[in-house]
Amino acid sequence: MTKLGALEDTDIDLSIDEGEAGERRASELANRIRMVAAQDPLLAQDLVEExxxxxxxxxxxxxRDHLDGPARGMAERVLGESDPIQ
Structure with a gap:
């Protein structure tokens, strides 16, 4: 008989609700940006600003209403440089 090992909750990729699905997509995006940053920090900075x-x-x-701390400061800087919303 083949021993399959223990099944962890994290092995099952089922979303409980739309909020959790959104959090998982956001987490995946953050991980991808981190991978880019490891290879090319300036490209990652450009991507985050865009x-x-x-x-x-x-x-x-x-x-800005949804950010605080360093993230808000960065948004203020980036948005101060961008065109105003039309």
Whole structure:
């Protein structure tokens, strides 16, 4: 008989709800940005800045309301350099 080992909760990739699915997608995106940063930090910085601008546009200019600390400071800097939302 083949011994399969213990099954962990993390081995099952089922979302409980849409919120959890969104968190998993966000986590995967963060992991991919980290992988890019390990290879090319400047490219990763550019990607993050472009993502902040795109999210701000998608959120009608309210991304700052959802950030605090260093993330908010970075958004303020990046968005101060970008075109205002039309």
């Amino acid at each position: 993502l902040i601008v795109a999210l701000d546009r998608a959120m009608d200019g309210t991304i």
